[in-house]
Amino acid sequence: KAGVTQTPRYLIKTRGQQVTLSCSPISGHRSVSWYQQTPGQGLQFLFEYFSETQRNKGNFPGRFSGRQFSNSRSEMNVSTLELGDSALYLCASSLIAGTNEQFFGPGTRLTVL
Amino acid sequence: QQQVKQSPQSLIVQKGGISIINCAYENTAFDYFPWYQQFPGKGPALLIAIRPDVSEKKEGRFTISFNKSAKQFSLHIMDSQPGDSATYFCAASQTGANNLFFGTGTRLTVIP
Numbered sequence: 001k002a003g004v005t006q007t008p009r010y011l012i013k014t015r016g017q018q019v020t021l022s023c024s025p026i027s028g029h030r031s032v033s034w035y036q037q038t039p040g041q042g043l044q045f046l047f048e049y050f051s052e053t054q055r056n057k058g059n060f061p062g063r064f065s066g067r068q069f070s071n072s073r074s075e076m077n078v079s080t081l082e083l084g085d086s087a088l089y090l091c092a093s094s095l096i097a098g099t100n101e102q103f104f105g106p107g108t109r110l111t112v113l
Numbered sequence: 114q115q116q117v118k119q120s121p122q123s124l125i126v127q128k129g130g131i132s133i134i135n136c137a138y139e140n141t142a143f144d145y146f147p148w149y150q151q152f153p154g155k156g157p158a159l160l161i162a163i164r165p166d167v168s169e170k171k172e173g174r175f176t177i178s179f180n181k182s183a184k185q186f187s188l189h190i191m192d193s194q195p196g197d198s199a200t201y202f203c204a205a206s207q208t209g210a211n212n213l214f215f216g217t218g219t220r221l222t223v224i225p
Contacts, residue, residue: 004156033211043157043202043215056212090156098209100145104156 004105025093032074050097119216132190136203143205
């Protein structure tokens with residue numbers, strides 16, 4: 001069974017731009033969560049989607065948003081990029097919402113110049 | 114506020130030795146405690162997880178010890194191998210919520 005896939009793997013943007021990252025969960029998994037990983041703040045939860053609905057949201061500004069499609073694929077968007085948004089963005093999938101067991105993708109490395 | 118505190122920050126162990134990483138949490142509502150292993154350039158991989166109804170769980174060379182009263186849990190890697198060299202993260206969450214709170218990570222180096 002294929003794992004979680006994320007595209008693109010690497011991205012370079014400039015301040016003020018916006019970016020969209022994509023995540024395809026493990027086949028059959030319906031819950032997708034997003035995390036931000038930085039050297040300073042570590043791994044932090046952004047939000048979780050299940051059945052195309054946001055179930056839970058972390059403590060991030062409104063510039064960070066996401067959505068989920070009917071096939072469980074998810075996208076996250078960051079608008080008006082800031083230098084501090086440079087990070088590894090990780091997507092994790094789980095079978096259904098609230099089952100806790102999450103499997104991570106390889107991440108998208110975003111660099112903001 | 115760090116909900117899960119992890120130590121040590123880095124650890125060097127000889128091949129064949131035991132690696133021990135410790136975590137402590139504050140929120141007594143947490144009832145799911147996983148450990149993840151991350152290699153450079155990769156996403157975290159789920160190693161092993163425990164719930165508070167047991168005090169220990171073992172899978173191969175990896176063991177989680179859990180102390181509910183102390184609100185602490187630890188990862189023991191027996192017979193550590195150079196291939197175990199990676200960053201290890203503990204985490205915690207509540208049943209019904211998929212937002213994991215992660216520790217700050219431990220960089221393990223196993224010397225041949």
